[in-house]
Amino acid sequence: MNDTAQKITVEKAQTSKIDQVDFDNLSFGSVFTDHMLVCDYKNGAWETPKIIPYQPITLEPSSKIFHYGQSIFEGMKAYKDAAGDTWLFRPFDNHKRFNISAKRMSIPEIPEEYFIEGLKTLLRLEKDWIPQSEGSSLYIRPFMFASGKGFHASPADEYKFMICLAPSGAYFSGKVKVLIEQTYSRSANGGVGYAKAGGNYAGQFYPTQLAVKKGYNQVIWTDDNTHEYIEEAGAMNIFVRIKDTLITGPTSDRILDGITRKSIIEIAKDEGIPVEVRKITVTEVVDAAKNGSLKEMFGAGTAAVVSPIAAFGYNDTDYDLPELPNSYARRMKERIIDIQYNKAEDIFGWRHKV
Amino acid sequence: MNDTAQKITVEKAQTSKIDQVDFDNLSFGSVFTDHMLVCDYKNGAWETPKIIPYQPITLEPSSKIFHYGQSIFEGMKAYKDAAGDTWLFRPFDNHKRFNISAKRMSIPEIPEEYFIEGLKTLLRLEKDWIPQSEGSSLYIRPFMFASGKGFHASPADEYKFMICLAPSGAYFSGKVKVLIEQTYSRSANGGVGYAKAGGNYAGQFYPTQLAVKKGYNQVIWTDDNTHEYIEEAGAMNIFVRIKDTLITGPTSDRILDGITRKSIIEIAKDEGIPVEVRKITVTEVVDAAKNGSLKEMFGAGTAAVVSPIAAFGYNDTDYDLPELPNSYARRMKERIIDIQYNKAEDIFGWRHKV
Known part of the structure; x- marks a missing residue:
């Protein structure tokens, strides 16, 4: 565990929803795990990521996400092998592309360790949510958006970086x-x-x-x-x-x-x-x-x-x-x-x- | 008052923020009035608009606005004349364009009377917020976004139409x-x-x-x-x-x-x-x-x-x-x-x- 991972605080959910999920009949991206990662950008800097129970986001009506589309995301998956170990596929490439997207949309770039260590900490906590049935997987959605306020059409001064996880079935069904x-x-x-x-x-x-x-x-x-x-x-x-x-x-x-x-x-x-x-x-x-x-x-x-x-x-x-x-x-x-x-x-x- | 205007419910704010606003030194779109209009699209239809105290919006992290940029807006202004009457400028054109934008972004169109009568009801309530000093005006921001959930890249099943008002100074200062x-x-x-x-x-x-x-x-x-x-x-x-x-x-x-x-x-x-x-x-x-x-x-x-x-x-x-x-x-x-x-x-x- 490195320095960043040590700094990430984890607030555990009091109960788990996992028993309510039918892992044999998952659609794509419609069921979410018990926790999520949240990291706020305020006063010109990213705060340390936090892991908290999966919960709604509360924003001012003038938050720029609602008006000017200042948002980016990534799509990734976590895989569990026969021994029960969890794997990611080229995650550093996702982080790199995330920051390329961020730059083009005038969103501050997220440090690699916040993205990678934050995700790994979240995945360790949610490892029981990774489906092992053929064709299913744990879909990972890192995303970042303008939470800062105001109707002026210019970049926001506050942002949220989040990661949510969704055990998912196939994206397309059929031909x-x-x-x-x-x-x-x-x-x-x-x-x-x-x-x-x-x-x-x-x-x-x-x-x-x-x-x-x-x-x-x-x-x-x-x-x-x-x-x-x-x-x-x-x-x-x-x-x-x-x-x-x-x-x-x-x-x-x-x-x-x-x-x-x-x-x-x-x-x-x-x-x-x-x-x-x-x-x-x-x-x-x-x-x-x-x-x-x-x-x-x-x-x-x-x-x-x-x-x-x-x-x-x-x-x-x-x-x-x-x-x-x-x-x-x-x-x-x-x-x-x-x-x-x-x-x-x-x-x-x-x-x-x- | 027509049928739609009669149906719009108004929940008044307990206190007003108007005394805290310096109307002689307004920036653009950074101060908001006491109330806002909210109208939800659920189960394939728009519900009747409501006017409620200006307050934060609460959304699921998987709401499509955060991921797929399904959002549109309009920009309008309200003007107060010497007699104290309030006026809009070509508001039906804004409504028409709003629905043209909606169609292109796969967002359900909003009925004209919800847009126009909703706005007028809100403006009547907030008429004291319309600045009368030279170069200032009440900026009107109708907007609509995907509140429906899920990571599948397809149109949402729920939307929010809202109108917020911001007494505003000049958009550009200087040349x-x-x-x-x-x-x-x-x-x-x-x-x-x-x-x-x-x-x-x-x-x-x-x-x-x-x-x-x-x-x-x-x-x-x-x-x-x-x-x-x-x-x-x-x-x-x-x-x-x-x-x-x-x-x-x-x-x-x-x-x-x-x-x-x-x-x-x-x-x-x-x-x-x-x-x-x-x-x-x-x-x-x-x-x-x-x-x-x-x-x-x-x-x-x-x-x-x-x-x-x-x-x-x-x-x-x-x-x-x-x-x-x-x-x-x-x-x-x-x-x-x-x-x-x-x-x-x-x-x-x-x-x-x-």
Whole structure:
């Protein structure tokens, strides 16, 4: 236990809700554990994090979170192995990206030890909440928002950093059908698309609902200028397999630097799969679908890990992607999950013991 | 009093804070009146609005406002005339735009009578809070956000609509110096720039802070693709006067349909000022500044009304705009304020009695 971990105060909940939870039928992110971490930024500095019973947040109506969308978050998971040990997957990358998001949204950066040691202290307390059933996991939600007051459209002077935990089932249930978007956009050049900023998600809801009405689960975003380049799927980065080559778009100021995405690139390289990080045009994907060289498409993200795409829609036509017996999607998912759950060797050094 | 107004319940504050307020030294949006309006969306419907004492909001940590930026707002003002009557300026336009923003952010639309009658009931109760000193006003902040729970990135099932009031001084103090932005962007084609969505504002803070460090007050946003077209200033629409013609950019899915902006267009037409609504290039403005045909630039918005721009920066060069004796900016501001405060005839039908 280091200095920071020693300083973190823990106020325990008087009773636990754990007996009320049906761990065999978990939805995604709708049940929360007994405790949470809270850390306040006041007078120009972060105070020491505290762990307290899970409880409501009380804020002034003029708190800037309600008005100016100054908020960011991360998505992570905790895994329990057969021996009962708890693991995180590349948590320092989440912390790093959290601060990249913070900087872009003019939110003060959170020190690494507050984020990592705070999370580990919370996880040790809540270890019984980590599901061990197949497909379930303990979803971790670090988030940070403007609690400071005032209607002036400028950065707040007070912030809250929090971590909540939610034992969760699968993010998607069933096959994922996506629509390649031709009207709406997720992000601008020089905008905030690379940040995990709250507003990036709300802006996707309406176009996604339109797609859902047409029978799709998610939208694949394209660039806002030509709608010709495939970007990401909002909650996932996108991979395309043409013949035997795995392709994903480069990260940019419009595309989130996904941790599952970069893990897949490294695993593919390790397994000798040809992998290209380059711009992908919609035309190229449609042509490949037509001539049969498009073998797979899948999404990659913390919540869904790897999510095979069963079909995509474009220009009012649906293109089916039949399931392959030995798909890259399944190979990648198994390899990542085996590392996450300490079932396989971790040559990359991604696993981190809690 | 109509049916809705009769249904609105009012719980009065036991004591008033009004004696603690220095009405001669008000900053912008940092002091709040004794009451606020709250209206909850639950089980697929808006409940009847309530007026209650101004008080903190209590929310679950998983409320979607903290995670996915599902929030919108409006900015309005209440004006008191010499006879003590209270007036609003084009309030139905604010309501209409509020619902346009709501739709884009997948937030249920609020009925007109809840917005208008709710606001009027609140204003009648708080009429003593409306400042009558020059340059001060009662700023009105209607806002709406996702209070529903859960970490799934999808629209919430519960929302809160609220109105708070803040007696306020000037938004800008002193001359406004702006920077024409060449790197960062405010909005995307097909994005949410036309909505008064929270995230649109937080995304501007970092580039604005960079501009402030260089000595500017605000950024003038340009299109994200070429940075060659002038769009808006984030909290204001932009007008340019070249020779005697007043020019402003057209509204689009990237630019807010400002109520002060459209009022100025109508006033200019009424006064016989040549006015053009068309795309403005940065090159055109810089050239006009160089050859002396650029007479004025000003911002237009509810908070600042009309804000004359004293200088703009572009490509590391500052272009000064000396104050004109009979500027359009002053003419427009006086004409609008005279209508707002019931000092002049309102041929447009913009004034609305509370």
